Amino acid sequence: MTKLILVAGARPNFMKIAPLMHVLKNHTTIQAVLVHTGQHYDVKMSGQFFEELNIPAPDINLEVGSASHAVQTARIMEGFEKVCIDEQPDAVLVVGDVNSTAACTLVASKMGIKTIHYEAGLRSYDRTMPEEINRLVTDAISDVFITTSVDADDNLLKENIPAEKIYMLGNLMIDSLVAQLPKAQQTSLKFDLLNRMAQIEFGKNFTDKSYGVLTFHRPGNVDDKDSLTSLVKIWGEISKKVPLIFPVHPRTYKNIQQFGLQDLIDSFPQLYFIEPLGYMQFIHLVSRSMFALTDSGGIQEETTYLNIPCLTVRPNTERPVTVWEGSNKLIKLGDINNEVQLILSGKGKAGKRPKYWDGKTAERIVDVLEQLNTKTQRHENL
Helix, strand or coil: CEEEEEEECCHHHHHHHHHHHHHHCCCCCEEEEEEECCCCCCCCCCHHHHHHCCCCCCCEECCCCCCCHHHHHHHHHHHHHHHHHHHCCCEEEEECCCHHHHHHHHHHHHCCCEEEEECCCCCCCCCCCHHHHHHHHHHHHCCEEEECCHHHHHHHHHCCCCHHHEEECCCHHHHHHHHHHHHHCCCCCEEEECCCCCEEEECCCECCCCCEEEECCCHHHHCCHHHHHHHHHHHHHHHCCCCEEEECCHHHHHHHHHCCCHHHHHCCCCEEEECCCCHHHHHHHHHCCCEEEECCCHHHHHHHHHCCCEEEECCCCCCCHHHHCCCEEEECHHHHHHHHHHHHCCCCCCCCCCCCCCCCHHHHHHHHHHHHHHHHHHHHHC
């Protein structure tokens, strides 16, 4: 029996881990151990996702909490080293590009444990993004590379990763989306508004394809007062034409209060700020929207699968396949109004689903894990 540790640290990791846990449940040759580093620890950002995605509570929770990048990474490494000593895994599988991804890969690699990186090879080529540093570090020392698209394969090959170590198998986020979308669309869309004694409700305040969804949390957009003020004004102007619903990231909301922008937001009655949502509610909200306006990563993939126009306010993306093939556009701050107007006039970008974004990626990954296990056993028997 091969013991495989699966590492989840932040909200997006959970949607990627869930399909693997389902396929590995009661597996005859692979024992899966789920480790939650606790990088995101509040119930709306982590615990709720395990419940909604129908995966068991983690076998181990390091509960590291939030801190600076250096402190948080150190805490994760210290806790995960003890896990590896106690559990003696044959392999560690990490996902994504958060601090937990890089930290656990470093620990496992130094201990001589095989490391597998799912979502390997993604590159924004912007080292001001902490996630880009995590991607580079993780891929520099991993043993097996599972990618979501052909551009990621190309990036790894350019970095001299041998082709036989790279497996393009599709997108686990789409596995979760495909599995959960029917149930998600049965969840209630009724939200209490932040800082307002009011509530909005699907079918009453808005209907299918009659609103846009906002998600913003990147430091470059929300940590600077002038940038965030400009964004709020743009959101407000757009909301005069079409309602906008924003499940506010805690980082963004903190800055809104710190910069004194709440009164400006309240002056736009169709700019709806609500608390962060669980996965089911969020997918329901996005799937019925007219468009997404964002600086986030995962939503670029979900809107591509759903073929909903996505406007990403960033100079680059580590998911260029969503631009080349999908419904995503990279835009500048000054382009937002014109791009939204195109969508409102029926000229929003349409796309197609990339190869293997079909809801069956977890099955393909487990097939590869079985093959790798067989190869290892044969090598040991020689």
